[in-house]
Amino acid sequence: MNATTVSRLTSFAPAAISVLAIEGPRTLEFISKCWQPNQGSSVLPTNRIRFGFTKATDNQPRFGCNESIVVCRTNHERVELHCHGGKQASEKILETLSSLGAMVIPWNQEPCLLARDPIEQEAMEDLVHANSIRSTAILLDQMRGALSRELKRIEQLNANGKLQEAVDCILQLRQRFAIGKHLIHPWSVVLAGPPNVGKSSLLNRMLGYDRAIVHEQAGTTRDSLMERTSFDGWPIDLTDGAGVRLASEASDPIEIAGIDLTLQKAREADCVLLMVDPFSGWTNSHDRIYQETQGKRILVRSKADLQKATSVPPSLLFDAQVETSVMTGEGILELQSAIVAALVPEAPDSGIAIPFRTRHIELLNRLIGL
Ligand SMILES: Nc1nc2c(ncn2[C@@H]2O[C@H](COP(=O)(O)OP(=O)(O)OP(=O)(O)O)[C@@H](O)[C@H]2O)c(=O)[nH]1
Ligand SMILES: [Mg+2]
Missing domain, CATH: 3.40.50.300 (P-loop containing nucleotide triphosphate hydrolases)
Known part of the structure; x- marks a missing residue:
């Protein structure tokens, strides 16, 4: 039987709410042991937001502190919990779920993330560290599949014997790495x-x-x-x-x-x-x-x-x-423009594929036998 996992999706940085995701065959069992709705049935229909509170468990009697938790079952074996953003509240919930038998895992090991294409997953991981508008926009494009699709297209060109076209695409992608490598390393x-x-x-x-x-x-x-x-x-x-x-x-x-x-x-x-x-x-x-x-x-x-x-x-x-x-x-604005022009001579169009990790370049090199 697969493990039931729980992870914190939001960071420890001060914020209004924390979001945890619990996923696996025992999700509903664990939720029913530590959460109760403020009214009505405790059945959780999918994609419906339910408001409720924590309740004491046998293992964690002090957990019954009536901490407000909003839950949403996002598929039949997955529930997201939204609680107070302070570190203590989410720590306590993780601790309780762990004591019930859930496996606590880092957010980037979440099953629904691991199920994604590896490049899209890497884009999502890097997005957490992106702190400029352009980096965020480019990584969002890659998270939505721009680079993965381009790699598949190149493989297709290769398979169809269109080698020169495939090589041209690869060379273009390698050039774009000059930008991609700086998205989270300024x-x-x-x-x-x-x-x-x-x-x-x-x-x-x-x-x-x-x-x-x-x-x-x-x-x-x-x-x-x-x-x-x-x-x-x-x-x-x-x-x-x-x-x-x-x-x-x-x-x-x-x-x-x-x-x-x-x-x-x-x-x-x-x-x-x-x-x-x-x-x-x-x-x-x-x-x-x-x-x-x-x-x-x-x-x-x-x-x-x-x-x-x-x-x-x-x-x-x-x-x-x-x-x-x-x-x-x-000259201050002019200088800033000159710096940008020197570093990014040609701003890429939105939506295009941009390799952003050395691994992607190694992948491209392998495609043309380098
Ligand atoms: N008139 C004028 N004075 C300036 C300008 N920029 C800096 N200064 C003056 O030049 C002096 C030195 O400025 P800083 O910015 O400390 O120079 P720095 O190159 O960092 O100097 P060090 O740290 O000692 O190497 C200060 O008195 C500034 O006010 C400017 O654009 N116009
Ligand atoms: Mg100085």
């Missing part, structure tokens, strides 16, 4: 430049609140700090850090450690905002950052309100150049 954008060019001011302005200390004294930021945000609905991790000086200019070990950290973050970044202001102009530190980074680079000419021109070696290539001022707001 793109990393690092602000870099010498001390005092306005990195922390720009970070604060782009976040919309004062996250980092800003001061006229050079060397204000020492450690590296990262905040998650989104630009045009795409998830972005913005990192600010110590201003970079050459090894010969910095002697304080804390400053040197800060510079190393900034450079390491810049090397790992998907996009570096290389900042130059009218006071420092282009320096050896800029050369160092430029040489050490390989991702997308955007030149940010900060403090544009001060109206002083800054010349930059013409031989250096940037994905974009933007003038900004945190005083007037000039």
